[in-house]
Amino acid sequence: MKKTLKILGITLLILIIALFLIPILFKGNIEKMVKKAANDNINGQVEWTALDLSLFRNFPSASLSLKDITLINTAPFEGDTLVYAKDFSVSMGLMQLFKDEGLSIDQLYLDKAFINVKVNSDGTANYDIAKSKDSNKSSQDTTTPGNDTFQLHLNHYEITSSRINYLDESGGIFLNLKDFNHSGDGDFAASVFTLKTHTDSKVSFDFDGTNYLKDNSIVLDADLKIDLEQMKFSFLENEAKVNQLPLKFEGFVQLYDDYNAIDIEFSTPSSDFKNFLALIPETYASNLDGVRTTGDFELKGSLKGRVDDTYIPKLDISASSSNASFQYPDLPKKVEDISLQLEVKNETGLAEDTYINFNKVNFRIDEDQFSTSGALRHLTENMLIDLKAKGRLNLANLSKAYPMDLEQELSGFLDADITTKFDMNSIEMEAYDKVSAKGAIELTSFDYASPELAKPIHIEVATIDFTTDAIRLNKFEMTSGATDLQLNGELTNLLGFAFSDQDLKGNFNATSRNFEVADFMVEADENETTEDESDSTPTEEAIKIPKFLDVAMNFTADQVKYDNLILKNTRGNLALRDQKAILNAVSANLFGGNIQLDGLVSTAENPTFDMNLSLNTIKIVEAFEQMELVKGLAPLAQALSGIATTKLSLKGNLTKDLMPIYTSLSGNALAKIISGEVEENKMPLVSNLNQEFQFVNFDKLKINDLIAKLNFENGAISTEDFDFELEDIKVNVSGSHRFDKSMDYSLNLNVPATYFGDEIGGKLAQLSDSDLSQMTVDVPVSLSGTFTKPAIQVNTKNAIQDLTSQIIEVQKAKAKNKLKDEAGKQLDKLLGGNENDSTETKKDDLKEGVKTILGGFLKKDNNN
Numbered sequence: 001m002k003k004t005l006k007i008l009g010i011t012l013l014i015l016i017i018a019l020f021l022i023p024i025l026f027k028g029n030i031e032k033m034v035k036k037a038a039n040d041n042i043n044g045q046v047e048w049t050a051l052d053l054s055l056f057r058n059f060p061s062a063s064l065s066l067k068d069i070t071l072i073n074t075a076p077f078e079g080d081t082l083v084y085a086k087d088f089s090v091s092m093g094l095m096q097l098f099k100d101e102g103l104s105i106d107q108l109y110l111d112k113a114f115i116n117v118k119v120n121s122d123g124t125a126n127y128d129i130a131k132s133k134d135s136n137k138s139s140q141d142t143t144t145p146g147n148d149t150f151q152l153h154l155n156h157y158e159i160t161s162s163r164i165n166y167l168d169e170s171g172g173i174f175l176n177l178k179d180f181n182h183s184g185d186g187d188f189a190a191s192v193f194t195l196k197t198h199t200d201s202k203v204s205f206d207f208d209g210t211n212y213l214k215d216n217s218i219v220l221d222a223d224l225k226i227d228l229e230q231m232k233f234s235f236l237e238n239e240a241k242v243n244q245l246p247l248k249f250e251g252f253v254q255l256y257d258d259y260n261a262i263d264i265e266f267s268t269p270s271s272d273f274k275n276f277l278a279l280i281p282e283t284y285a286s287n288l289d290g291v292r293t294t295g296d297f298e299l300k301g302s303l304k305g306r307v308d309d310t311y312i313p314k315l316d317i318s319a320s321s322s323n324a325s326f327q328y329p330d331l332p333k334k335v336e337d338i339s340l341q342l343e344v345k346n347e348t349g350l351a352e353d354t355y356i357n358f359n360k361v362n363f364r365i366d367e368d369q370f371s372t373s374g375a376l377r378h379l380t381e382n383m384l385i386d387l388k389a390k391g392r393l394n395l396a397n398l399s400k401a402y403p404m405d406l407e408q409e410l411s412g413f414l415d416a417d418i419t420t421k422f423d424m425n426s427i428e429m430e431a432y433d434k435v436s437a438k439g440a441i442e443l444t445s446f447d448y449a450s451p452e453l454a455k456p457i458h459i460e461v462a463t464i465d466f467t468t469d470a471i472r473l474n475k476f477e478m479t480s481g482a483t484d485l486q487l488n489g490e491l492t493n494l495l496g497f498a499f500s501d502q503d504l505k506g507n508f509n510a511t512s513r514n515f516e517v518a519d520f521m522v523e524a525d526e527n528e529t530t531e532d533e534s535d536s537t538p539t540e541e542a543i544k545i546p547k548f549l550d551v552a553m554n555f556t557a558d559q560v561k562y563d564n565l566i567l568k569n570t571r572g573n574l575a576l577r578d579q580k581a582i583l584n585a586v587s588a589n590l591f592g593g594n595i596q597l598d599g600l601v602s603t604a605e606n607p608t609f610d611m612n613l614s615l616n617t618i619k620i621v622e623a624f625e626q627m628e629l630v631k632g633l634a635p636l637a638q639a640l641s642g643i644a645t646t647k648l649s650l651k652g653n654l655t656k657d658l659m660p661i662y663t664s665l666s667g668n669a670l671a672k673i674i675s676g677e678v679e680e681n682k683m684p685l686v687s688n689l690n691q692e693f694q695f696v697n698f699d700k701l702k703i704n705d706l707i708a709k710l711n712f713e714n715g716a717i718s719t720e721d722f723d724f725e726l727e728d729i730k731v732n733v734s735g736s737h738r739f740d741k742s743m744d745y746s747l748n749l750n751v752p753a754t755y756f757g758d759e760i761g762g763k764l765a766q767l768s769d770s771d772l773s774q775m776t777v778d779v780p781v782s783l784s785g786t787f788t789k790p791a792i793q794v795n796t797k798n799a800i801q802d803l804t805s806q807i808i809e810v811q812k813a814k815a816k817n818k819l820k821d822e823a824g825k826q827l828d829k830l831l832g833g834n835e836n837d838s839t840e841t842k843k844d845d846l847k848e849g850v851k852t853i854l855g856g857f858l859k860k861d862n863n864n
Contacts, residue, residue: 043129044082045072065089077118077126085162086112106155113162121169154188174206178215186226194236195224217243231255235264244278244288245299246270259308267300273324275299276340295324295338305349315346315354333401337364351380365397370416382425390417395446412446412459418466427502430493437466455481455519464491473508481519486511489553503550503577510555515570517562545603550577565590565627572597579604583611591627593618593643607654615646620673632662632739633669633710633717635787646671650712662739663715673706689781689792708733715739728752730776741788747781753806777802 038046048066071083091107118126159182166175179202186195199220205213223236234252241247251264268275276297277288301317324338341359355377362371370391377384395410418439426434441464449456460477476487489508491497497504552575560567572586579602586597595618599611615623620642623630633648646669653664709720718736725731729752735745753775780798785791 041131042071043074043131045074046070047072048088063089063091071129073126073129076120076124080118080126081114081116082126082129083116084114085110088113108154108157110157110159111161113159115162115164117164117166119168119170123170154186156183156185158183172207172209174204176204177201178204191228193226195226197222197224217241239269242279245275247299259306259311261305262307262313263304265300265302268298271296271298273297273321273326273338276319276321276324277326290329291326292329293324293326295321297321297324297340301344311349312346312351312354314349315344317344318342327401328403331400331403333365333397335363335365335401337362337369339363352378354379365394365401368392368394368397378423382423384421384423386421388419391415408449410446410448413444415442415444416440420466427493430502437471440465473506482514482516483519484513485515497548503548506551508551508553510553512555512557513559515557515560517560545576545579545581547579551575560588567595578602591615591618591622593645601654601658603658607656607658608652609654609658609660610651611648613646613648613650615644615648617643617645620644629660633712634671635737635741642673644671644673665712665715665739667712669710669712671708671710673708719745729755735783737787741786743783743785743787743790745783747783749779749781750776751779752776775806777806 035046046069048069050067052065052067053063066088067086069083069085069088070081073080073082087109088111089109090105116126159180162180164175164177164180166173168174179200181201182197182199184195184197187193197220199218199222201218202215203213203218204215219241220238222238222240225234225236227233232252232254235250238249239246240249246269247266248269249264249266251262253264254261273293273295274288274291274297277291277293297319298321299317299319301315303313303315305311305314307313319340319342321338321340324340325334325336326338327334339360339362341357342361343357343359344354345357346354355375356379357375358373360371360373362369364370368391370389370393372387372389374385374387376386393414395412395414398404399406399409416439418437418441420435420437420439422435422437425431443459443462446459446462447456448459457478457480460479461475462473462477463475465472465474471491473487473489473491476485478485478487487508487510489506491504491506493502493505552573554573555570557570558568560570567588567590570586570588573584574586575582575584581601581603583597583599583601588595594616596614596616597611599609599613601607601609623644648667648669650665650667650669652666653661655661706722706724708722711718711720716736716738719734721732721734723730723732726749730750732748732750733745735743737743737745780795782793783790784793
């Protein structure tokens with residue numbers, strides 16, 4: 001007995017040691033077999049970060065696990081991830097480890113996977129990656145006949161916590177399954193067997209750009225009879241839940257070489273109206289526990305027929321309810337008199353013959369009743385839409401009767417009575433003469449507030465009339481904060497905007513007694529970056545003009561307030577299109593004068609503007625104090641008071657909140673100061689100039705009809721040469737400055753000689769008044785630094801030297817003129833002597849006279 005126990009113990013020990021050693025010894029062979037199986041059967045790149053082999057996890061079967069496995073597509077989906085899984089594991093018979101060829105899998109597990117299925121526009125699928133038999137021929141020839149490298153003998157599989165995307169570009173279908181869990185049990189080695197499955201997930205579904213399901217919960221327990229020889233899959237006992245709606249179904253799907261056959265019927269097992277509420281996604285319907293309902297709801301349908309490139313299943317689906325009501329336990333209002341008749345049908349199997357009828361959809365909240373009816377036909381081609389809606393809604397009652405996640409409570413009344421019939425081709429081609437529409441919609445006493453709005457909006461009345469020719473906004477009266485706005489006009493394609501993703505087009509007239517822009521602008525957070533005349537990027541979301549707007553507006557406002565600007569009697573035209581605001585012939589009274597504006601602002605990816613602005617007979621002081629742009633363009637205006645006219649042509653980039661980026665500005669300006677005076681205490685530059693020039697007082701400067709031309713480029717403002725007079729001093733100006741108030745200017749002062757009496761002493765006394773009035777000297781002045789801390793350089797030395805040289809030249813000219821005068825007198829005296837003198841006597845006198853003149857001149861030269 002002891003010997004037997006000893007042998008058993010040694011055997012058990014050897015077995016345990018073997019269970020530890022076998023994964024180590026055979027791990028390399030297994031990894032080679034897995035890679036060979038993948039390469040022999042799949043067109044794609046398979047990678048994993050780690051392989052783990054265990055004989056304990058699923059003993060007596062071996063367990064093989066791959067970590068972070070990916071399957072990457074080849075062309076035409078090259079680089080796309082078809083499958084990724086955090087963990088992929090399979091279970092196989094223990095003897096599989098000792099085989100030189102082939103790999104047979106019994107169980108499969110996939111956890112935290114992403115499966116990304118695509119079908120491109122020409123019908124090619126990225127999951128069609130299995131290699132053909134011909135491509136495997138060479139590898140199969142080297143093995144025993146019938147001994148495939150990979151065999152699937154599943155009896156159990158699981159996919160947990162995963163996500164699946166299915167995109168069919170050719171059909172315009174997008175299906176998303178998230179939080180996907182699915183398991184199946186069956187004998188896949190048999191040709192006929194029963195597969196028991198469980199599935200739960202959240203489903204979203206889009207078709208042709210329209211969302212039909214959004215995170216709807218699906219639970220499905222289905223037993224399938226699978227006949228692999230006939231490729232027929234029959235539903236046995238099956239129950240599904242869509243959100244909280246239970247469904248039972250039966251039938252089969254059978255696959256043929258060139259088509260599939262389908263025959264499925266489904267219905268609700270009960271007729272409680274709560275089943276209808278369960279169809280609505282939980283996000284919008286909230287928890288149905290405790291909801292009191294009356295009335296019935298029935299859903300039934302069938303899908304039968306052939307499925308291929310030409311045909312779809314014939315459809316007969318209907319939903320109905322009558323005299324129903326519901327009330328949520330925590331809400332005060334009840335929705336009553338609910339009637340519903342809906343049917344989806346296709347009687348030919350051709351997709352274009354599918355149609356939807358909603359013959360009656362009625363409900364009542366308190367005394368307010370609302371009803372709709374209509375039909376949708378030719379869904380896949382030129383869809384024909386026939387709609388009717390009539391009734392009244394107290395908007396405040398909606399959130400009191402139905403759980404709605406609103407930022408604020410709604411208020412106001414909506415009255416509708418409209419009938420319309422049209423086809424989508426007419427809408428898309430804007431052939432509105434083929435659109436039938438009549439009736440009206442009126443919104444009254446409507447209040448709306450949002451974090452995206454600075455202040456709540458109150459719409460007193462908004463009335464839209466529908467006619468065959470146009471949809472007219474007859475009346476619109478709105479207030480927000482201190483702003484009032486009245487609108488009327490036409491919406492030329494409201495139906496195209498609502499049903500065909502077209503731009504919203506219209507023409508309007510707008511009037512306002514008072515319009516304050518701040519009432520529509522949300523203040524930035526105090527911690528956000530502020531604009532500092534540079535390329536700083538604010539952190540708030542960029543202000544954008546919606547892409548879908550294509551409207552034009554004539555506007556009139558008695559007063560418009562923007563920041564600290566108050567514009568009176570504002571008139572003009574505004575167009576919003578292509579994310580641009582286009583301004584035309586805008587005029588307003590401002591700064592004691594008038595402004596006129598044309599141009600555009602683009603709020604596309606990189607906001608820009610291009611404007612032409614005229615400021616006519618404005619008060620300089622008001623313009624400088626209230627307009628930041630003037631402070632940057634003309635800092636000296638700070639020291640001026642008076643009247644000016646300016647024409648500006650500017651373009652450049654804008655920040656996200658549509659403020660100019662000054663370093664990007666380019667353009668030009670023509671400024672005319674009609675009359676102006678300098679106020680020294682308002683500008684350090686003027687004070688410093690007064691200190692540099694003892695003989696000039698710049699604060700006494702009076703400017704009349706001064707014209708200056710400015711050019712802007714990359715944040716620099718250059719000035720074309722211009723002149724002005726400071727009393728009897730002529731000043732020429734040239735140079736440039738920047739928006740950071742740095743400057744590089746040259747002044748040339750043409751100064752009368754009389755201002756330099758102290759510098760050159762009594763030399764001016766030698767000049768006559770006539771000489772002084774004609775004598776001036778240029779004094780060059782260089783200005784650098786900034787307007788608040790200027791650096792001034794004045795070259796008076798050269799000016800004094802120049803003036804001294806002028807005085808000397810005048811003195812020389814006078815001396816020469818005096819010499820000529822004296823010589824002339826002597827000659828006249830000599831030539832015109834006493835008539836009684838003899839000729840010899842006259843000659844002697846002439847010699848003596850010349851001698852005297854030359855002697856005097858030479859003597860003067862010697863003295864000099």
